[in-house]
Amino acid sequence: MLIGNVGRDPEVRYLEGNVKVATFTLATSERFKDRSGELRENTEWHNIVAWRANADVAERFIHKGTQIYVEGRLRTRSYQDQSGVKKYTTEIQADTIQLLGRRPDADGAPQQGGYPSQGGYQQRPVQQQSYGAPQQPAYTAPQQPAYQAPQPQYSAPQQPAYSEPVEDAPGDDLPF
Numbered sequence: 275m276l277i278g279n280v281g282r283d284p285e286v287r288y289l290e291g292n293v294k295v296a297t298f299t300l301a302t303s304e305r306f307k308d309r310s311g312e313l314r315e316n317t318e319w320h321n322i323v324a325w326r327a328n329a330d331v332a333e334r335f336i337h338k339g340t341q342i343y344v345e346g347r348l349r350t351r352s353y354q355d356q357s358g359v360k361k362y363t364t365e366i367q368a369d370t371i372q373l374l375g376r377r378p379d380a381d382g383a384p385q386q387g388g389y390p391s392q393g394g395y396q397q398r399p400v401q402q403q404s405y406g407a408p409q410q411p412a413y414t415a416p417q418q419p420a421y422q423a424p425q426p427q428y429s430a431p432q433q434p435a436y437s438e439p440v441e442d443a444p445g446d447d448l449p450f
Contacts, residue, residue: 278302280340284332296329298322324368331371341375344368
């Protein structure tokens with residue numbers, strides 16, 4: 275599970291059978307104080323791979339700088355570079371992608387509030403190259419509300435009834 279900012283616009287490709295795949299980078303940061311009390315920041319970069327419906331969401335709504343939540347699985351694969359050297363890369367295969375932060379309006383300026391949890395997404399203009407893929411309907415958000423943690427129910431503490439102080443028993447050998 276990661277929350278971070280997208281480092282570059284998603285690269286979308288179509289594979290055999292018109293299967294859509296999108297790849298992009300995600301930056302996650304942590305802030306901490308070192309031993310001298312100085313505030314430090316450590317940023318990690320992750321390669322994200324989104325398939326099918328998640329690739330469609332990435333293509334339509336995610337761009338450089340977008341804050342997102344990604345849930346997925348780690349996958350390591352190998353390949354040979356141009357000089358024939360075997361290299362390895364670790365990627366996150368996205369199972370869930372959720373948009374966070376603020377939605378830009380038509381002028382690109384952020385609006386008050388966050389992304390809506392139901393519908394209402396505006397498609398940003400995307401320059402597409404046609405690779406013979408069929409046109410697909412616009413994305414609509416799921417009709418279920420975003421996860422909300424259950425709120426604990428509290429009741430006022432019970433006040434004990436007043437009672438007279440009890441004298442210590444003479445055989446009490448406790449030191450307090």
